[in-house]
Amino acid sequence: MRTHTPRRLLGALAVASALALTATACGSGESDGGDSGPKDVKAALEKGGKVTVWAWEPTLKKVAADFEKKYPKVDIDLVNAGTGDKQYTALQNAVSAGSGAPDVAQLEYYALGQFAIGKSVEDLSAYGAQKHATSFTLGPWSAVYRDKAIYALPMDSGPMAFFYNKKVFDKHGIKVPTTWDEYVDAARALHRADPEVFITNDTGDAGATTSLIWQAGGRPYKTDGTHVKVDFGDEGSKKYTSTWQKLLDDKLVAPISSWSDAWYKGLADGSIATLSIGAWMPANFTSGVPSASGDWRVAPLPQWKKGAKVSAENGGSALAIPKAAKNKELAYAFTEFATTGAGASTRVAEGAFPATRTDLESKAFLDTEFPYFGGQKANRVFAESARNVGPNWTYLPYQTYANSIFNDTVGKAYVSSTKLADGLDTWQKASVKYGNDQGFTVNE
The missing domain is CATH 3.40.190.10 (Periplasmic binding protein-like II)
Known part of the structure; x- marks a missing residue:
C-alpha cells in the first residue's frame, strides 16, 4: 500500500537512539519470569482497566466489542489517529514528548523497524508471544521477529x-x-x-x-x-x-x-x-x-x-505495544486476542486477509466464492501465494x-x-x- 511519510518523522527517534543501540540490544527473546510474565496478563484481566488502541483498520471495531464482552472489566478505547504516516507522526511525537502514547498501536511491517530500533516498542517475548511462532505465515512473522525479539504480533498480510x-x-x-x-x-x-x-x-x-x-x-x-x-x-x-x-x-x-x-x-x-x-x-x-x-x-x-x-508480500500490518503504554499486560491480552484465535477469525469474517495459518488453511476460507471475480475461489490463489513468499x-x-x-x-x-x-x-x-x-x- 502506498504511504508517504514526512521527513520530520524519524528525526528525534534516530538521533536519540541509533548510536545507543547495538546488535544485541534488541533482546534475547527469553522470558526471565519477572514482572511481565504471562501470569500477570491473567491477573490484569481479572482486575480490568482501560486500553487505548490506535488503529485505522475497520475490522478491529468488532474485535474490540467481542473482547469487552468476554472481559467486561476491560474498556477498549479504539482511536483512529490517522492512517499510516499520520499515525506514525503522532506516535513518534508522543514518544518524544514522553506522554500521550497509546497502549496498542497498529504499525505497517515496513514501519515497525524504526520503532523497534528506537526501543519505542515492547519485546513481546516476555509475555509469552514466542508460542505463536508457528501460528503465522512466514512473511508476517519475519517482519515482526528479529534478533530473537518479537516487536509486534501480525494482524494481517499481503501476499x-x-x-x-x-x-x-x-x-x-x-x-x-x-x-x-x-x-x-x-x-x-x-x-x-x-x-x-x-x-x-x-x-x-x-x-x-x-x-x-x-x-x-x-x-x-x-x-x-x-x-x-x-x-x-x-x-x-x-x-x-x-x-x-x-x-x-x-x-x-x-x-x-x-x-x-x-x-x-x-x-x-x-x-x-x-x-x-x-x-x-x-x-x-x-x-x-x-x-x-x-x-x-x-x-x-x-x-x-x-x-x-x-x-x-505487499502491505500488511501488526499490533505493537509502545514502551510508554500505561497498561501493558492488558494491551498484550488485547493484541493476542485480536491477532490470533477468535479475534483473527472475526477479522477474516469481516473482510481482512489473515496472517494466521489456521485461517489460511481452513476449508471455509479456501472455498469462499467471490461473486466479484465471477464466483472464483480466489482465496486459494492468495493462500498459495502466502506459502510461497520468498524468505529473508x-x-x-x-x-x-x-x-x-x-x-x-x-x-x-x-x-x-x-x-x-x-x-x-x-x-x-x-x-x-x-x-x-x-x-x-x-x-x-
Missing part, C-alpha cells in the same frame, strides 16, 4: 497476486502471463490492439517496487543492529529494473497514480487491465469499482523464472524516510529520460547518506 480484467483479455485474445517476459509481451499486444488500454499503471511506488524486487530474489537491505547495507545492484533488483524499463521505454504503463479517481476509473472501464498487488485488494475492488464486478479474475504472480512459484526479506530501520523520497529519486524515471536503474542508484545513495547522518553505519 501478492495478479489481478487481471478477463473481459479485456478475452476481447483481445490475450493469454494470462505466467512469466514477466510474457507480461511484457501481453502489455505490447494489449496496447497495440487498443492504444487506450494499458497493462497497468505506475507513477513510482516504493512499496510495489520493493515487493517485486523481493519476488525477483533481490535483498537490497541488510541490517545488523545499527549496521546497515543498501545495495540495489543485486541480481534481483536488476531483473526488476530490466523488465520494468522495457514497459517504460515503450510507454506501456498508464501514468496514473494508484488510489486516485483516475485509477478507479481505469479499473472500472478496463483501460488499466492488471494489478500486481496484495491479497487485501478484493475489498477495494468491491467498494471502489462496483461496476466492473464479474470482469476481473485472480491468478498467481507472473514468475521471473519459468516454472517457479515465488511470491512476496528485511526493510531498512528507517524505511518510512526512504519511502518518502522515492518519488524524488526513482520517480524521475516515470517523468523524464532518467533510467530506472539510475533512479534506484540515486535512491540508494540518498538512503545511505540519511542513515549515516542519523548515526547508523551504512554501506553500499
